[in-house]
Amino acid sequence: xxxxxxxxxxxxxxxxxxxxEGLDGSGKSTQIYLLKRWLExxxxxVRFTAWNSSVMVKKATSKAKKRQLLTPTTFCTIHATxxxxxxxxxxxxxxxxxxxxxxxxxxxxxxxxxxxxGVSSDWVEKIYSFAVKPDITFYFxxxxxxxxxxxxxxxxxxxxxxxxxxxxxxxxxxxxxxxxQGKIRxxxxxxxxxxxxxxxxxxxxxxxxxxxxxxxxSEKIKLENFLFQQLPLNSYQGSLIVExxxxxxx
Amino acid sequence: xxxxxVPNIPNLPELTNKKFTGKLFVIEGTDxxxxxxxxxxxxxxxxxxxxxxxxxxxxxxxxxSAQLEQAKQGNTLMSxxxxxxxxxxxxxQLINLISPxxxxxxxxxxxxxxxxxxxRDIxxxxxxxxxxxxxxxxxxxxxxxxxxxxxxxxxxxxxxxKGWLDYWESGMDLRLSSDIFTCFCRYQxxxxxxxxxxxxxxxxxxxxxxRGIEEIQEDLREHLRQFLGAPTK
Numbered sequence: 001x002x003x004x005x006x007x008x009x010x011x012x013x014x015x016x017x018x019x020x021e022g023l024d025g026s027g028k029s030t031q032i033y034l035l036k037r038w039l040e041x042x043x044x045x046v047r048f049t050a051w052n053s054s055v056m057v058k059k060a061t062s063k064a065k066k067r068q069l070l071t072p073t074t075f076c077t078i079h080a081t082x083x084x085x086x087x088x089x090x091x092x093x094x095x096x097x098x099x100x101x102x103x104x105x106x107x108x109x110x111x112x113x114x115x116x117x118g119v120s121s122d123w124v125e126k127i128y129s130f131a132v133k134p135d136i137t138f139y140f141x142x143x144x145x146x147x148x149x150x151x152x153x154x155x156x157x158x159x160x161x162x163x164x165x166x167x168x169x170x171x172x173x174x175x176x177x178x179x180x181q182g183k184i185r186x187x188x189x190x191x192x193x194x195x196x197x198x199x200x201x202x203x204x205x206x207x208x209x210x211x212x213x214x215x216x217x218s219e220k221i222k223l224e225n226f227l228f229q230q231l232p233l234n235s236y237q238g239s240l241i242v243e244x245x246x247x248x249x250x
Numbered sequence: 251x252x253x254x255x256v257p258n259i260p261n262l263p264e265l266t267n268k269k270f271t272g273k274l275f276v277i278e279g280t281d282x283x284x285x286x287x288x289x290x291x292x293x294x295x296x297x298x299x300x301x302x303x304x305x306x307x308x309x310x311x312x313x314x315s316a317q318l319e320q321a322k323q324g325n326t327l328m329s330x331x332x333x334x335x336x337x338x339x340x341x342x343q344l345i346n347l348i349s350p351x352x353x354x355x356x357x358x359x360x361x362x363x364x365x366x367x368x369x370r371d372i373x374x375x376x377x378x379x380x381x382x383x384x385x386x387x388x389x390x391x392x393x394x395x396x397x398x399x400x401x402x403x404x405x406x407x408x409x410x411x412k413g414w415l416d417y418w419e420s421g422m423d424l425r426l427s428s429d430i431f432t433c434f435c436r437y438q439x440x441x442x443x444x445x446x447x448x449x450x451x452x453x454x455x456x457x458x459x460x461r462g463i464e465e466i467q468e469d470l471r472e473h474l475r476q477f478l479g480a481p482t483k
Contacts, residue, residue: 060317069313072263073341073387078314081334088328118263126383130330 011132015095016221019106021188022140023181024162025150026202027209031140032104034210035217039100044226047094051105054085068160072117075161079110080127087131095132100226107131108195112187116180117167136220138213139197144185146203148178255477257352260387264345272304272352273477274389276363277470279397280441281419282408283459284466288397289359291467292474296357301478304351307361311342322418329374336367337384348389364388365396365452369444373437374424392477394452395470396445397459401438 018035020028032048039046052061061078070078094101107128114124152174160166163173164180192199198216200209217223257270275292277285293303309315318339321327327335351358364385371381399407408415417423420430421437449456457469 060314069342071342071345073345074313074338077334077338077341081331081338084334085327085331088330118266120261120387123261123383123387126380127334129380130377 013092013095013132014098014225015101016226017091017095017101017103017106017132017134017136018217018221019103019108019134019137020140021105021108021137021191021197022202023142023144023147023185023188025147026140026142027206028138028140028202029104030206031138031200031209031213032102034206035213036102038210038214039102039223039226042223043228044100044223045098045228046100046102046226047090048102048104049086049090050103051109052079052082054082054089058082068166070161070166072114072119072166075117075166076110076114076119076124076127079113083107083110083128084130092132098226100221103134106134106137108137108188108191108197111191112184115187116164116183133195136216137195137197138216139188139192139199140202140209141188141192141199142202144182147185148181152177254390254392257389257392260389262341262345262387265349268349268353270349270352270389271355272357274348274352274358274360274391275474275477276360276365276391276394277397278362278365278394278445278454279399279459280404280438281416282404282411283397283399284407284463285361285397287463288466288470289361291463292359292470295467295471296359296474299478302351302354302356304347304356304358305361306343306347306358306363308336308366309339311339312346313342314339329371329376332374333367333371333376333381333384340364340367340385340388344388352389360391363391363394365394365445365448365454369441369448372444373421373440393473394454395457395473396449396454397466398442398445398456399459401435403460404438405434 018032020032022028036046036048052058061082091101091103110128111121111124115121158165158173158177163177164183165173165176167176167180169179170176191197200212202209257272257274259265259268259270277289277292279285289305293305296303309318314335318335321332321335348358348360368381368385372378408419415430415434417430419437420434421440422430422433424433424437426436426440427433445454448454455473457466459466
């Protein structure tokens with residue numbers, strides 16, 4: 001019997017998935033936005049999806065976060081629920097439909113955060129094993145201090161979980177955030193090696209980073225296949241012939 | 251049956267340094283199998299003997315039970331999402347209800363547990379190994395009792411009790427038939443087959459649920475007695 005992850009990775013679909021990961025303040029959202037604009041203006045089939053955006057589950061997560069009801073394990077499963085909703089409803093169908101899907105944070109964000117909260121990494125990876133691996137994962141890397149400075153400069157109000165306050169490392173939200181981000185960064189460094197992230201130096205100028213991102217995307221993805229109305233008919237064949245089954249059962 | 255005297259401590263960050271002295275028993279069975287009747291009789295019996303009893307069930311967490319109820323009404327979530335939503339409800343109760351109760355030496359009676367959740371997911375096409383790993387961090391019960399009721403009896407009881415068939419308990423989302431009655435029969439048959447398969451892996455005790463209430467109760471008490479050290483009355 002093949003595992004869910006092998007099944008996920010062996011799936012055939014005409015779309016492509018590009019994810020961006022990195023610390024808060026790494027500029028990854030700006031970069032993926034610029035990538036999206038570039039692809040859109042070139043008339044490619046492209047859609048964008050962000051972490052924590054499923055309407056159905058959002059109500060539950062925000063209520064739980066506000067009331068500080070989440071523990072590390074339920075923090076993990078509730079975010080997995082949210083992700084699964086977007087994945088089943090949006091990401092996977094888009095890939096089947098032959099779109100380039102741009103994800104601002106993907107499963108690796110969960111891997112890093114859950115590991116920092118002490119949840120077994122093996123378990124977390126198994127839970128997310130239904131999700132396909134991105135074709136490209138950009139990791140916007142920068143020194144911890146730089147990211148902290150960028151975020152903390154304006155003395156923002158840090159949300160409870162965002163600052164890792166639930167871990168009780170410090171009563172000071174800013175200190176807690178520093179500790180939390182430091183641990184997240186370590187996890188990202190490990191994940192980068194394990195999953196083969198494409199590392200981008202996030203201390204460079206925005207346009208310079210974007211130039212690199214676009215170059216890599218055009219090298220790794222045959223963009224001309226993604227022009228609107230240009231989908232080769234046979235890319236759909238797999239999904240047309242195979243009887244429909246729920247995602248994880250394929 | 252190889253069962254530990256006290257529950258294991260799963261590898262959850264919330265449960266490090268915990269020590270369990272209580273016991274966990276699970277009653278499984280579909281709606282109308284008589285679960286809640288048997289559980290309330292067992293609770294009375296245990297309390298009479300001086301044991302503290304704690305109850306858990308599905309969709310009862312503080313965290314997401316209301317949202318789950320909503321999702322059930324709307325029928326808008328897909329298999330994996332629903333599965334993870336229920337898992338969140340389950341782990342919330344495991345961490346905030348079951349674990350403290352077991353730590354305090356209480357007897358936890360679960361009105362269904364991971365097995366119903368897994369069976370439902372598997373019938374909806376979710377990968378078996380994936381579901382097994384999702385629930386691999388659950389506390390292993392001292393006893394799992396599956397009330398096996400054959401379909402004609404189940405139909406009789408359901409109609410007697412409620413007068414109608416529930417959408418989800420009939421597996422209507424699976425579209426096994428266009429009419430709810432046929433769907434119910436087919437769905438229950440599949441559920442039973444799934445439970446039979448899980449029985450080997452998870453060491454259920456199958457309790458013949460076609461008998462009278464007292465007879466079933468006596469059977470359950472007999473099973474529980476071997477785990478309880480205290481006086482027998």
